[in-house]
Amino acid sequence: MDEGRPASNPMSNTWTVARSASTRQHVEWVFDDGLPKLKFQDLVLKSSSRRKILYSIRNRLRQDRALVLLSKPHQGKVMEVVAQSPASSHFYYNGEYTRFSDWRFIFKARAGLLPLNGAPWKEGDKGCRRCSKADLETLAHVLNHCEGRSRCWQLRHDGIQNRVVHTAQHSAAQILSINKQVPGTNLRPDIIMKIDDVIHIIDITCPFENRIDGFEKAKHDRYAPLLEQFASQASRVEINPILVGAIGAWDPANDKFLLKIASRNYLKKMQKLCISDNIRWARDIYVEHVTGRRQFDEAEILRNPNFRPCEPVLDDPLDVPQCSTSATAMPV
DSSP states (O other): OOOOTTOOOOTTTTHHHHHHHHHHHTEEEETTTEEEEEETEEEOOOOHHHGGHHHHHHHHHHHHHHHHHHHHHSSTHHHHHTTOEEEEEGGTTOOTTTOOOHHHHHHHHHHHOOOOSTTTTSSSSOOOOSSSSSSOHHHHHHHTOOGHHHHHHHHHHHHHHHHHHHHTTTSEEEEEEEOOOTTSSSOOOOOOEEEETTEEEEEOOOOOHHHHHHTTTTTOOOTTTHHHHHGGGGEEEEEEEEEEOOTTBOOTTTHHHHHHSSSSHHHHHHHHHHHHHHHHHHHHHHHHHHHOOSSSOOHHHHOTEEOOSSSSOOTTTOOOOOOOOOOOOOOH
């Protein structure tokens, strides 16, 4: 019994150490007909389960921590949407298509831990530092509502639109229009294409991830008047919304339409690219909002839609190390 005995207490042994550990972890010892059992919350572990004691207790503590986190009013709003598709977290293990600066940003963004004025722990003025229209500066306001970032929103939207167009061009689809006003209306669908005598009206949106209900509300029916207008040109007309969240949530409902123009293998890659693109835009919009410095080269993006900037060279609030300024072409 000498081996492993704490030097500070020569009277200790295996049983006294076990009793101390049980007290700390709130584990009760119960004897039933002389046979010992361990009771932890509603778990009862018999001697036959002695090899699973540590796993069982740790797993219960892990579940308790998760329940506490989910019970907080703010936590889980974003992850409820992100969890709908594994693609939304594709970069967790290998960082594929994701810059280091984006990696450091996205986890804080999804957990609501960015130090914006509207953060619960921030004191003083809670309003937006760049506009006077928001009394509470939140990430949703910065990424989707602060008017000073409107050009970023357009380029973010166009990036996804270009990927859908590129995919359709390599399929049997016939592209009828791209971001053009329909004659006789004031409606301007993102893409209209025809596949097997069916006209598809594509509506691309990048809503903020605020619960599943809020995400679904982004699927507007504003193009419903076009159903009748195009009815004579095809056997059927469909409106297909494509949603990619502002901080990288993928709507599984996108797949139903995209599988008409892409193989399953390429769709998986396209999901990752669209998600990483939006995360990159989210990080750049946030840093531009906080610092006032533009984080992207608009001229280069317009000249080459496949342009993908590498790590930023200027210091930013996320404390990202400086890296090379070279740029690489974005996979398509």
